[in-house]
Amino acid sequence: MPELPEVETIVRDLRKKIINQRIADVLIFLPRAVQGDPDIFVRILKGNRFSDISRRGKLLIFSLAKGADKLLIHLKMTGQLVYCHQGRLIAGGHSQADFDRHLPNRHTRAGFVFADHARLYFNDLRTFGYLRLASGQELARELDKKFGPEPLSRQFNAIYLARAAKDRKISIKGLLLDQKIVAGIGNIYADEALHAAGIFPGRAAGRVNARQMEKLVAASKRILRQAIKYRGTTFNNYVDADGQRGHFYQHLKVYNRADQPCLACGHLLRKTRIAGRGTAYCPACQH
DNA sequence: CTTCTTGTTACTGA
């Protein structure tokens, strides 16, 4: 379940490893993981170099040294990008106890071989993730259309969120999960932010008051920053570019803690379904 | 066998 902190961790790691390395070979193990013509995909990437790596919401964006195209990678729920030196093929993270720690394994969908023999593998158990080439213009149009502000930017503030929520009956959690409203928050961090702000996730967005909006925005930013610091949350599948787990899991206060005591008030946390997602909350401190 | 898991999009009906 890579959300913003997990994707940000991967971006930062990969920047140190593969920038300006010549791409000697492109491996496609599952053709449908690559959107568009696989031959064109290979032709554009082979011999090229990644000149920069960035992220918008949960979407990874690889700029290329040659040509105007960008490589876009979305990890969806179970995608991993794991970098390996030659002879170091270890990747942990899948819940099945230590199965296939060698790469590529049966969940490896694509890969890049660099001139120094290092490799970057795209693994994806459930095959919802994808790799895609897009022109700069195509990408700009898509980002404009489908992505709201970054949650850690100044544009994401209480006034903005209150305006987006005005007169809307959708749950406040549903609003946070809508990537067009704010890009990068997923199920884990939505639950955590709402708990920290003391807001019931099912409350109609339009009925969250200004003071609560302030708390919610501040909590979202604080929690996302903290999660980046701990290199993300590994619940079952996520690993960073070195195949290592994230350590924010032990800082989660509500996600996956249903029936355990609220760390703020001691009341037992509950689990329900809101915005079509499993939702953990404290019935005593969230209203 | 059924139910649950999640990011995103398509679809449905209001």
Next chain:
DNA sequence: ATCAGTAACAAGAA
């Protein structure tokens, strides 16, 4: 046109 709710997608785990 906009909004909100839900199914679908895949490959498992329990």
